[in-house]
Amino acid sequence: MALLLIQMVVAAAAGGDWTVVPKWNAIPSGDAAHIDSQDGCQAHCDSTPNCTQWTWNYGHKPKYYCFTSSSTEWGGLPSDHITSGCLAASVHNCGHPPPPPPSPPLPPNTPRWEVKGAPKGAEPFCGFKMVTPADGLVTTVVYNATLELGAYNHAAMLDYHNSTFFLTWKNSPVDEDTPGQRILFSYSVDGEGWPVTDGTNVLFPNMSTSANPAALFGGPTAILNGKRYATASPHQFCLFPYPYASSVTSTDPGNVLLLRRVDLGPNGAPPRLGPIFWASATIPQGFEAASAREGVVPSSAMDAETRADLAALENTAVPPCAGEDETLKCEACVGGCGNTTRCERTHYEVPSSSGDVILQRSRDHILTFSSRPNSSAPWSADTPTTIPDVDANLNAGTLPNGRVFLVSNPCPDNEVVHGRDPLVVSSSRDGMVWDAAVGVMSCVPLGQCGPRYPGKAKGPGPSYPQAVTVLGPSAIEGLWVVATNNKEDVVVAKVPFAALND
Numbered sequence: 001m002a003l004l005l006i007q008m009v010v011a012a013a014a015g016g017d018w019t020v021v022p023k024w025n026a027i028p029s030g031d032a033a034h035i036d037s038q039d040g041c042q043a044h045c046d047s048t049p050n051c052t053q054w055t056w057n058y059g060h061k062p063k064y065y066c067f068t069s070s071s072t073e074w075g076g077l078p079s080d081h082i083t084s085g086c087l088a089a090s091v092h093n094c095g096h097p098p099p100p101p102p103s104p105p106l107p108p109n110t111p112r113w114e115v116k117g118a119p120k121g122a123e124p125f126c127g128f129k130m131v132t133p134a135d136g137l138v139t140t141v142v143y144n145a146t147l148e149l150g151a152y153n154h155a156a157m158l159d160y161h162n163s164t165f166f167l168t169w170k171n172s173p174v175d176e177d178t179p180g181q182r183i184l185f186s187y188s189v190d191g192e193g194w195p196v197t198d199g200t201n202v203l204f205p206n207m208s209t210s211a212n213p214a215a216l217f218g219g220p221t222a223i224l225n226g227k228r229y230a231t232a233s234p235h236q237f238c239l240f241p242y243p244y245a246s247s248v249t250s251t252d253p254g255n256v257l258l259l260r261r262v263d264l265g266p267n268g269a270p271p272r273l274g275p276i277f278w279a280s281a282t283i284p285q286g287f288e289a290a291s292a293r294e295g296v297v298p299s300s301a302m303d304a305e306t307r308a309d310l311a312a313l314e315n316t317a318v319p320p321c322a323g324e325d326e327t328l329k330c331e332a333c334v335g336g337c338g339n340t341t342r343c344e345r346t347h348y349e350v351p352s353s354s355g356d357v358i359l360q361r362s363r364d365h366i367l368t369f370s371s372r373p374n375s376s377a378p379w380s381a382d383t384p385t386t387i388p389d390v391d392a393n394l395n396a397g398t399l400p401n402g403r404v405f406l407v408s409n410p411c412p413d414n415e416v417v418h419g420r421d422p423l424v425v426s427s428s429r430d431g432m433v434w435d436a437a438v439g440v441m442s443c444v445p446l447g448q449c450g451p452r453y454p455g456k457a458k459g460p461g462p463s464y465p466q467a468v469t470v471l472g473p474s475a476i477e478g479l480w481v482v483a484t485n486n487k488e489d490v491v492v493a494k495v496p497f498a499a500l501n502d
Helices: 004-016 038-046 287-296 304-313
Strands: 018-025 031-033 052-059 067-070 077-087 138-143 152-161 166-174 182-188 202-204 217-224 228-232 256-264 345-349 356-360 367-371 383-388 395-396 404-408 423-428 435-443 462-470 480-487 489-493
Touching: 018 038, 038 052, 038 067, 038 077, 138 182, 152 217, 152 462, 152 480, 152 489, 166 217, 166 228, 166 480, 166 489, 202 228, 202 256, 217 304, 256 304, 256 345, 345 404, 395 480, 404 462, 404 480, 423 462, 423 480, 435 480, 435 489
Parallel strands: 345 395
Antiparallel strands: 018 077, 031 067, 052 067, 052 077, 138 489, 152 166, 166 182, 182 202, 217 228, 228 256, 345 356, 356 367, 367 383, 395 404, 404 423, 423 435, 462 480, 480 489
16 A cells, blocks of 8 residues: 555656556446557546546557546556556545445344444553453452463353352463363452462362373353352363263263362351262263272262252253352353354343344454344354454353343454453443443553463463353442463452443
């Protein structure tokens, strides 16, 4: 574009009133004269009444075509064998490329981004207004990465049940998703006080052997018959039902779901952790040695109460979630989330409707979606939205005011922090038009934009969030968001509901 403008200025200076644009076809069709030179074509326009533009096509030797026009609007398209000219005083936008044609209208009921003024990659925080402590934001670093306990920490999961927060994340020595990756945990009554991570807080251990390398991913918590069960798997997943098995206790090769009951004591007392067990009725193939080493058993070896709880996970008509008197958040789709094992996705119910939506990460800097009108209908094909995304995980749910929220990294072209920053909560009144957004976490106020410890797939910024709405008591009421900064440090933020209201 810079070269084109320089050529325009030079030609205009040499030709008086004419602005000449090489490699541009301003008049793609019409009546043509055979004129052998560019100057001759311009002179032909000069001698034609009301002529304001000309185009000289030198790609048809030995005949050269000269087109003229009296239009007062500049248009056309690029061409490697055509030069055009226009009278700057008579032609609007003379010499400047016309704006691109409008995008085709989105299909009905497509989620779309209508937040004004953001993202803007050249501006601080990508143009998003940041929620601050003055607005009631409370930010707590639960774990600062160390080489001794694990420099890689990511993909945190957070739930609220029985008046306690429970938090898990994947942890490995240096690199992302390497054999031996385990799951650590923490807990809190008020969301601000969390026990120090000292290496004893292992929820699911290393399940890797030399013969069967494995890296664990934390899964969403399942509330089964009122009891909290933590989950993990060598396969990443974000929503129930577990997508890799035909049934909860099946012996399918893909059924590598691990569970463990977690009973949190009163007033922040340490939790009582039940035995680790496979959902499968038999130990999955390849995990026999690791299971023997770590004392992990199949579900068929568990007591009757546990087996009854596990059976509740089979009923996809009843989501494995806490009651709505505690939180409106639920990481599940009634009736199933579609026939896919895509793992970085999130689900929400469409307000004032029986329909629901799954938003999914893509590799194209926008989110895609599938939807259905009710829980008995099939899911639609995956389709692009216009919601921007840096290509990272995401999380959605419902706010008490009925709006839908989305926690994500919607700045794919951040020129200030070249990474996944900031973390933003956007919201929608109808689940389709996303028109409000605020930043809730950034590596800038956290004081560390970039990993302290080099490792595979690490980069700046807080990402891979999960969020839960806590409805009371008033001291902890709000949207609680967890993310990992630089894929190292685990950070929790309390965002007042009032800071999210449009």
